[in-house]
Amino acid sequence: MKKLKLVLFLSVLGVGVTAAVIYSGIVNVAADEPHSDLVYWLLEATRENSITKAAENIKVPDLTDPELLLSGGVDYEFMCASCHLKPGQRKSDMSLGLYPTPPNLAVSNDSHEGHEHGDDRQADRNNFWVIKHGIKASGMPAWGKTHDDQRIWAMVAFIKRLPSLTPEQYQILTAIE
Numbered sequence: 781m782k783k784l785k786l787v788l789f790l791s792v793l794g795v796g797v798t799a800a801v802i803y804s805g806i807v808n809v810a811a812d813e814p815h816s817d818l819v820y821w822l823l824e825a826t827r828e829n830s831i832t833k834a835a836e837n838i839k840v841p842d843l844t845d846p847e848l849l850l851s852g853g854v855d856y857e858f859m860c861a862s863c864h865l866k867p868g869q870r871k872s873d874m875s876l877g878l879y880p881t882p883p884n885l886a887v888s889n890d891s892h893e894g895h896e897h898g899d900d901r902q903a904d905r906n907n908f909w910v911i912k913h914g915i916k917a918s919g920m921p922a923w924g925k926t927h928d929d930q931r932i933w934a935m936v937a938f939i940k941r942l943p944s945l946t947p948e949q950y951q952i953l954t955a956i957e
Contacts, residue, residue: 864885
């Protein structure tokens, strides 16, 4: 009986503290002020694990088709580059103003280098899922509402090649005919 009372007390206390935090306005939601290290870690870990879990059964098509690279390049230029940047670009008004800061997709991600083929395919699945479904409260829209899967896979194919492109190659691949 004492354990039940303790659990009930802790539950009521937890609800009370949560309500106090929500209604007091003490949590700073400004995009120009970073989260505490603990909150940042919790959000980052939750996001990464959620995406990996949601994307684990997505079938990755052949992303080496040059047509995918070309069509994905045009979409990247118009839909992604202002936040995720271009080769040779270090920042933009959008990349500086968003929090969390969007990843610079034009530079190599060392955390994925040297991984086995399966991990590379998981990165492709994760990228597809993020582009299709977006990420809540991050500025990343859900492009799946307006773009079919083929078009999203084209963006994934382009993003995969993006870190190896020079600014000149990027300009050629993203030019509209």
